[in-house]
Amino acid sequence: MTILDQPLGAIAASNFEDLQQFESTEVLLGYQKRWIADESPLKIAEKSRRTGLTWAEAADATLCAATAKSEGGCNHFYVGSNKEMAREFIEAAAMWAKAFDKAAGEIREEIFIDDGKDGKEILTFVVYFASGFKVQALSSNPANLRGMQGNVTIDESAFHDRLAEVLKAALALTMWGSRVRLISTHNGVDNLFNTIITDSRAGRKRYSVHTITLDDACNEGLYQRICQITRKIWSQASEDQWKADLLRDTATEDDALEEYYCVPKQGGGAYISRGLIERAMHPHNQIIAFESPKDFEKWPVVQREADVSQWLEDQVAPVLAQLNPEHNHVFGEDFARKGDLSIFAIGAIQADTRIRVPFHLELRNVPYSQQEQIMFYVIDNLPRFTGAAFDATGNGGSLAEKAADKYGTEMIEQVMLNQPWYREWMPKLKAKFEDNDIEIPKSLDVVSDLRKIVVNRGIPQIEKGSGTGEDGKQRHGDSAVAYAMVVRASYMEGAPIEFTPLPDRHGGSDPDSDDDSDNSYKGGAW
Structure with a gap:
């Protein structure tokens, strides 16, 4: 019996509590559950390669599209960087629909007229649900999101040539309550994807940021899940060797850190100039x-x-x-x-x-x-x-x-x-x-x-x-x-505690006193 043969109906009603240890009967790992549970209007994930976050995102998209409008359901649009990613996401959504026992049609291939200058026809993939909503893969042309309404996932965001324009179009959908999700490994310190993360952590943007390094994922059972699916016997030694091989096989140390530890290249050195x-x-x-x-x-x-x-x-x-x-x-x-x-x-x-x-x-x-x-x-x-x-x-x-x-x-x-x-x-x-x-x-x-x-x-x-x-x-x-x-x-919000000013050397308490102490700032009160 594989992991997908386990009963999945409980996932839809789960409160997605944090997991610290691998549970073989759980379908989603802890970091995948936390991602789905985060209902922020804007959220972003910097991640290691092949941690299964997009697979978990397909589960969330399926639950939303399968829900009636009166209960908060909506369309979900997936914007990947290539055709293979689009097909994989839609196939995952169809799989989740079957697992959740949600009424949905088969995967359709439809012709989508790209809104670019040449208006060329593009093959797209879509799953329709009995709720009237759909999960659909769109091309990375920003214009294709115009006039749409629904949640948007921009996958491998750091590798989109026109991320700023795609994001601009997607954010317009949030005016009516839709949500935007960015998922990617890093692609350089100067990439817009990294800039958004940096600005979010600094408080200049309101994205909820999730970080999933290879170690983070393995600590919550990624390699144990791989062993479960591939019918291998897990051991800590085999996991350590697996990780070591991944890092050693990467071309450079900088590449390994970027691919597996969420460190954008050229990001070393002193943090503040x-x-x-x-x-x-x-x-x-x-x-x-x-x-x-x-x-x-x-x-x-x-x-x-x-x-x-x-x-x-x-x-x-x-x-x-x-x-x-x-x-x-x-x-x-x-x-x-x-x-x-x-x-x-x-x-x-x-x-x-x-x-x-x-x-x-x-x-x-x-x-x-x-x-x-x-x-x-x-x-x-x-x-x-x-x-x-x-x-x-x-x-x-x-x-x-x-x-x-x-x-x-x-x-x-x-x-x-x-x-x-x-x-x-x-x-x-x-x-x-x-x-x-x-x-x-x-x-x-x-x-x-x-x-x-x-x-x-x-x-x-x-x-x-x-x-x-x-x-x-x-x-x-x-x-x-x-x-x-x-x-x-x-950032703390404690109520101000008032004070009694210290007396100066002449017995007064005037903070603007003319005291000539060597340690006083002559420019007046700070």
């Missing part, structure tokens, strides 16, 4: 450093607290007093105890959503209790504090929990730094630089930190390995993570 970083830098934005004296952790707690309190009063209070009380403020943190730096970055959110980082704190080898002391002092004195994002990975979880206990979980995001988080939030950080919507301190160390963000298998993240700063001491992309946390915190 030096030019964009330097454009965002302003000399009046400050970096305030604190490094623990030798054996500081052995000092009595009271003495440590007093030493840090004096530093806060001398170095941090003046810059906090310069913050504009009319702006919302957020807090972003990258945690370290020894070796690398803990970075506490402040984000002032302008009326136009532009983010300014008037200062960040760099803490080296500071005990946990004193990091907590500094963190509470800063946040307590932020005007209109609306949220914070903390690196809660490893030992950083303790500081993040203390913040959540005091300010509430709706105000504190405890971030586990992992690939899904980097995939979602690094594009938003990059977009701030690209759109000139962020202002940061001017420092070669900050340049170096931000240049540590590289694309690894399609995901922008901090490159591995340690580095050193201009002072010769260890640092490793620390401020880059803190700034990404600031961007994350800027």
Whole structure:
């Protein structure tokens, strides 16, 4: 008995819950179910070769076309890049109709008059359903979608010569509630398909993005399904060898990454260009450093607290007093105890959503209790504090929990730094630089930190390995993570927490005081 001999009627009513393990009696794998379950008006899938996503899309198209209009049914149009793909999709739709026990006719071959200049006749494939709707394959001529109404799948989108025009025609259908789906492997970093994905992750477009690498698919049973269909015995060793052979047989490493790991070619190197970083830098934005004296952790707690309190009063209070009380403020943190730096970055959110980082704190080898002391002092004195994002990975979880206990979980995001988080939030950080919507301190160390963000298998993240700063001491992309946390915190919707301004050195509380402290920004409130 093959997989298609299993009962399939339950799929139509399934809630498509996530699957983490392969189930031999399930027809669709986890990532296929999540794709179908996503009812976003616009969605896009960057995928490895031969993961069966188009096959799953045919199931969705069949269910929609087989549904009565009163229940939300509609036509479904498939736009592939060649005739063979069109036939394969329509055959899959016919198979699903039979499996779902939906009333449908046989596959028809019809003559479609291409709306191009020559108006040539094109053979097209279509399945009609008793509902009155159809699943039809169209040519890639954008004009052929004009006047149509229904959902549209643009398959192997990155390989369409006129993707922009096809997409323009397809998007017009969404005015009346239809949906558009783009599915493809990558075809270069400068391809429109990749640009749409990048813009979507940055928040500039509203596509729901699905990523299915070869590893993702295999983790949810792709190779086990292949073994099931081909009647082979699965083992982890055979799966590992199968994947290794696929990668080794590809012409180049770049090709392998593009074909199987959703990494568009020419996408390596630093993620944010030096030019964009330097454009965002302003000399009046400050970096305030604190490094623990030798054996500081052995000092009595009271003495440590007093030493840090004096530093806060001398170095941090003046810059906090310069913050504009009319702006919302957020807090972003990258945690370290020894070796690398803990970075506490402040984000002032302008009326136009532009983010300014008037200062960040760099803490080296500071005990946990004193990091907590500094963190509470800063946040307590932020005007209109609306949220914070903390690196809660490893030992950083303790500081993040203390913040959540005091300010509430709706105000504190405890971030586990992992690939899904980097995939979602690094594009938003990059977009701030690209759109000139962020202002940061001017420092070669900050340049170096931000240049540590590289694309690894399609995901922008901090490159591995340690580095050193201009002072010769260890640092490793620390401020880059803190700034990404600031961007994350800027999306939080916590109600502003008001504050009492710090008194200046003359006993007043005017943020526009004429105090001549070396650390104050002479241009007025930030």
